[in-house]
Amino acid sequence: MSGYILLGSAIILEIFSTSMMKASVGFTKLIPSIIFVIGMGISFYTLSQALTTIPLSIAYAIWSGVGTAITALVSVLIWKEQLNIYTVAGIALIIIGVVILNLRNQ
Structure with missing residues (x-):
């Protein structure tokens, strides 16, 4: 499998997992944790x-980098957090x- 396909998979998993960390509410909810x-x-x-x-x-x-950027967008779109000039x-x-x-x- 191509290294970049593996890297893309790692990024997607990291973004999803980070959202689960938010959903865990400080690790007080078992399943998201x-x-x-x-x-x-x-x-x-x-x-x-x-x-x-x-x-x-x-x-x-x-x-x-990609994980951070997409996670910031997910936080705005899914978690309704504020987007401001500093985030952008x-x-x-x-x-x-x-x-x-x-x-x-290169």
Whole structure:
């Protein structure tokens, strides 16, 4: 399986798991808490498999950057959190950083 497919799977699992952390209400709800722990475990495992073909600096930058950016959007769309100029600027800077890291390794 392609490293980038594994990386994409790790990102999706991380985003879903992070939403379950929010749904767990501080780990006071059992099912979302369990889903969070299992989901993050599988996400890290999948990320580790992606690292067999993708350099660490690239894979981790993409995993954390895309995960952070999409999680911020999920927080606005699903959890009805506020979107402000700082959130938008932060997401833009993350995307710019990931692009720069990828250009360095071309």
